[in-house]
Amino acid sequence: MMLGVTSILRCQGLIQNTVRLLNRNLHKEAIPVEWKKPEIGWTKLNFDGSCKGKLRKASIGGVFRNHKAEFLLGYAESIGRTTSVIAELAALRRGLELVLENGWTDLWLEGDAKTLVDIIVEKRQVKCAEAQRHVNHINLIIPELNNCIVTHIYREGNRAADKLAQIGHQLEKPKLWRHIPPNEVLQIVNEDAEGKIILRRR
Incomplete structure (x- = not known):
């Protein structure tokens, strides 16, 4: 039973780390890029x-x-x-x-x-x-x-x-x-x- 609980906890830890890593990477990747107009006369x-x-x-x-x-x-x-x-x-x-x-x-x-x-x-x-x-x-x-x-x-x-x-x-x-x-x-x-x-x- 203890082995099972340990495995589950380890598994949960891995999932949480993976989710955190994915979130960090997604945050990194999402750079909004927009073409900007020049000023009047330019x-x-x-x-x-x-x-x-x-x-x-x-x-x-x-x-x-x-x-x-x-x-x-x-x-x-x-x-x-x-x-x-x-x-x-x-x-x-x-x-x-x-x-x-x-x-x-x-x-x-x-x-x-x-x-x-x-x-x-x-x-x-x-x-x-x-x-x-x-x-x-x-x-x-x-x-x-x-x-x-x-x-x-x-x-x-x-x-x-x-x-x-x-x-x-x-x-x-x-x-x-x-x-x-x-x-x-x-x-x-x-x-x-x-x-x-x-x-x-x-």
């Missing part, structure tokens, strides 16, 4: 780079929206073989070139590659010469803007740019969308505008 660029497979085929994409979360401009392009870091930098650089072309002066730049965001914000030097060329170009454009902030967001809040980067893999030449996003991006843009929250699982 334009927000979300950018992303994509690198696929052993051949490291890369593409870039980005989306510009205003304070009403209205789609202003999207871009996508295949950029050949390279690394994911170069793809992210190329996506931001192309976005900034479009900023100058369109005369936007107050910019919120947002991407999901934290390392890259840190490089730009902290004006770090990088070892790769090609990456440094992109960084130098980006650092020349940013001072031309009236105001500019650069932030990191989890991928769940960068879905529109991510989708455009995926579209870039299928393109033979660079493509722009003005005022109306491609069908694959439309739902994401609408969900972002409505403030949809997506839980990030760590």
Whole structure:
């Protein structure tokens, strides 16, 4: 009888520990992520780079929206073989070139590659010469803007740019969308505008 009670107590202890562990993990995992609108008069660029497979085929994409979360401009392009870091930098650089072309002066730049965001914000030097060329170009454009902030967001809040980067893999030449996003991006843009929250699982 004592063995039975001991076993039951041990079992109950294991169950309680497992429940506690599961609760802790669930609490850890549930990070709410939401795309945020820029302030009135500001334009927000979300950018992303994509690198696929052993051949490291890369593409870039980005989306510009205003304070009403209205789609202003999207871009996508295949950029050949390279690394994911170069793809992210190329996506931001192309976005900034479009900023100058369109005369936007107050910019919120947002991407999901934290390392890259840190490089730009902290004006770090990088070892790769090609990456440094992109960084130098980006650092020349940013001072031309009236105001500019650069932030990191989890991928769940960068879905529109991510989708455009995926579209870039299928393109033979660079493509722009003005005022109306491609069908694959439309739902994401609408969900972002409505403030949809997506839980990030760590």
